[in-house]
Amino acid sequence: MPDLIPLVSAVLIAAGAVFFIAGTVGLLRFPDTYCRLHALTKADGLGLALIALGIALTASSFGEVFRIALIWFFVAVASATGGHLIATYARRVDRAEGKEGS
């Protein structure tokens, strides 16, 4: 059992990294702001959650787990808010420039 924990943790972190890479590719390759935002927030939210979980498994105390959870929570809230703000702004600019808002 103790041998399993590092392995699981490594797999989780690797999976998280894959999501980050996917998000980054999406950010670079998708055509407009909204799609990019979608790729970024979705992939990063999940990627960070997986990495946080992976690290939490190796944590030595409950306090550390709690702090990792807090970090994940606040990053999630912040990225959701940031995504919302960027989307609102992008739509306003699009409308100002006469394009169809999506």
Added chain:
Amino acid sequence: MTPDLIYGLTGIAVFAIGLVGALCAQDRLRRVLALKLCSVGAGFVLVVAAWRSPPADPDPVPHALVITGIVVMVSATAVALALIRRLQTLEAEDDDD
């Protein structure tokens, strides 16, 4: 190859990039950015100078100096930006007249 070598040269490079920007940039905001890059470059050099190969602890004095430098730089940046805002407003008012 040790971290201090890598980051020391990085710091000098960043300082030089900032220097080019400060001398060549025309946009007022970008000149502030360039100066800020210079200060980060100087910070790199001090932090690198404080570094000792682990497990030895780094020298704390340069760390304190860089923190001071960061606070001083944000003060200077704030004043420069206030001047930019004021100047731009004055110029815009003149254009309206």
Added chain:
Amino acid sequence: MMMIDPVILTLFLPLFGAIAAFVLPRAAAWVGLLAVLATGGAVAALVRDVLAAGEVVTQLGGWAPPLGIALRADGLSVAMLAMTAGVGLLVSIGALDSLRDLRERQYFWPLWLLLLTGMNGVYLGTDIFNLYVMIEVIALAAVGLTVLSGTKQAVRAGLEYMYASILGALLFLMGVGFVYLQTGRLDFAGLIAAEPSGAMSAALALMVVGLLLKTALFPLHFWLPAAHANATAPASALLSGLVVKAALYIFLRLTTYMPLPDEILVTLIGMLGAGAVLWGGVQALRAERLKLLVAWSTVVQIGLIFIAFARAGQVGLSESWKAAALLILAHGVAKSAMFLAAGRIKDEIGHDRIADLDKSDIRPTLAQFTFALAAISIIGLPPSLGFIGKWTLMEGAMAAGYWHWVAVTMIGTLMSVAYFSRVFAGFLRFDRMRGELAEHKGWALADAAPLTLAIAAISLGLMAAPILSFIELGYPFGAQ
């Protein structure tokens, strides 16, 4: 009341004054004047101590350098402190009267007192990182003072000044980094003890270029004329008379503690000084506004100070710093008088276009007289302090056989006679104004301050010998 070290008071009184002047905006002027007076008292006590002991060293926090920071007062630093306090006090008195706008009054005092804190800190400092922080205090307060009038020209000049200040300070900071890299310490004693090496040369180069940018030596002077010419009169007097001297003083200290590695560099600095004298002279001849002319004359005078520094080459440095110090003191007193007088002239006749100085129906005679007196010291006519400074410069250059420095100084002097004559011609020609002369607004406190300063600039020349022996007290550069 226990006795507090006057070194500490010299630093803390203006700081507390600035705080009080900022939180009590209505009483700012009186609080400020009181703080400047009290600082003058502390400096006087320091003069007494230095006369008695030669040097006064205070280790802050009881931590000895290199870990802690020590403050050191010797003849040179106390002379600078005394010049700053004296000029500052008179400019303050003048400012009581000439700053009528409430906004200007309210912000002038805290900024000026912070500037005083910073300058006193520079003159007492013995730690190069601390000097970096101090020049930033000076820079921010000085930029605030530059843009006090809030006009577009002033703000634009202030922004250029800010860029130059930040860049100069950052170059200096990078130099500090290299000093630490090589020696592992930051105090002056560490600089003196350091062996020459690549890192130390790089450090010296960075710090010197940073300081030259801050003190506006040609060709790094580009920010100075506009900044000094567009500030309000008391601010111009402080900026031109005092602020550029702080960086000059650090330059003087550093280059004596860390000798320039090559004779060629000393000559190069002298050449830059010569460039400043010639280029600044040409620009002053072309200037259309009085305050701009005075600002260009500051560029010239800074060049002259660097010529004094380089007058006898590397071997002569142990004596040359005295000539530079004399010129620094002389210029500080005379230039602040001149800027205040120029400000009064502008106030009274409503403009400062040199070509129209004689077309006004108001004759601000006292301010014109003050301007002329100050010009005597700046040009360097006997018996002014400026004359003694130039004389010491040329004497040393002749003794060392460097006739080219004598020639440049002579040319600079002739040019200064020429450009100040443009102003005097405007003062003296009455025939262009046919009508009745109007009464000028009468005497004011703002006239008395520059007049006192101008008289001081001339009469201090008579006291040149005691001043010279005073600045050598405590062996500022260890030469016994």
Added chain:
Amino acid sequence: MTDAAILFDLLLAGSVIALAIASLTVRDMFAAIVLFVIFGLLSALAWVRLSAPDVALAEAAIGTGVTGALLLKTLHHLRYVTGKLGEGPARGLTPTAPVPAGVIWANAAFCGMITLGLALAFLGAPRSGPGFDALVAEAMPASGVDHPVTAVLLNFRAYDTLMEVVVLLAAVIAVWQIERGLSDAPAPALGEVWQGFARLTLPAIVVVGTYLLWKGSEAPGGAFQGGAVLAAVGLLLLLSRIYVPQPAHRGLARWAFVLGAGAFAGVALLVSGGGRVAFEYPAEHAYALILLIEGLVTISIAVTLAALFHGREPVAAPVPEGRNDT
């Protein structure tokens, strides 16, 4: 393991340099600021690698966070006064004359030579050379705190730190003076999601800031990092319009600005006497005094940084320029 770490260092160093270049060359000013923020965060990461967590915290919070906010606010204001508020990319907001490519290359060559000289000097200097290590280790027991960086900042080199607080004070006075009477750009409409976010995170930020301050005596953190985090509270309050500065609050704000410098200098003076010099805290009270100073300085820093972000002095609405006061 070492090789992997070195590889990471090289990658990080490369990205830092690339971001520095990109933030100066990208045409859209908004993008430049964003790139600069990423640059700052990666630099902070590099400093963590160099075992300088205090510096990394300060750079992330102040050098990058607050500076980034200041830059973005200025960009917003410039767009407002030039009438380009609703437009997309922000280019050429300030008047520019084209720089001849020759000048740029000459400058770049000049700076390249400087870099080469500096790099050679750096390579020639002793690395891991002499330092304050031994002196600090020797003096630590008498400093009153357990964290060396805090001991240096608040005790051994407290004079520098006092002057640093004075620099902040000078900055806020200068900014108030410069921007007095300047009209404000309309605040961007941030929407309800933002409001909820602000309400949710405010208490957390207060806790984190206080924690950083408190922890500073024994671990990385301290007055400047804590103050910067608390300043974020001010930024949130200002941005979400929960707090709008009023002319009547100016007196209080002035006191808050000077609190840090005044208290610091006051304590430094008060402990002197009886054979002690300024800044020489009596050993038995050193911890308490340092904590007191740090606490007050933190408040000052937080308020000052928030005020630097807000900019102009709040004066009674439309007054004739520069005439009216209080």
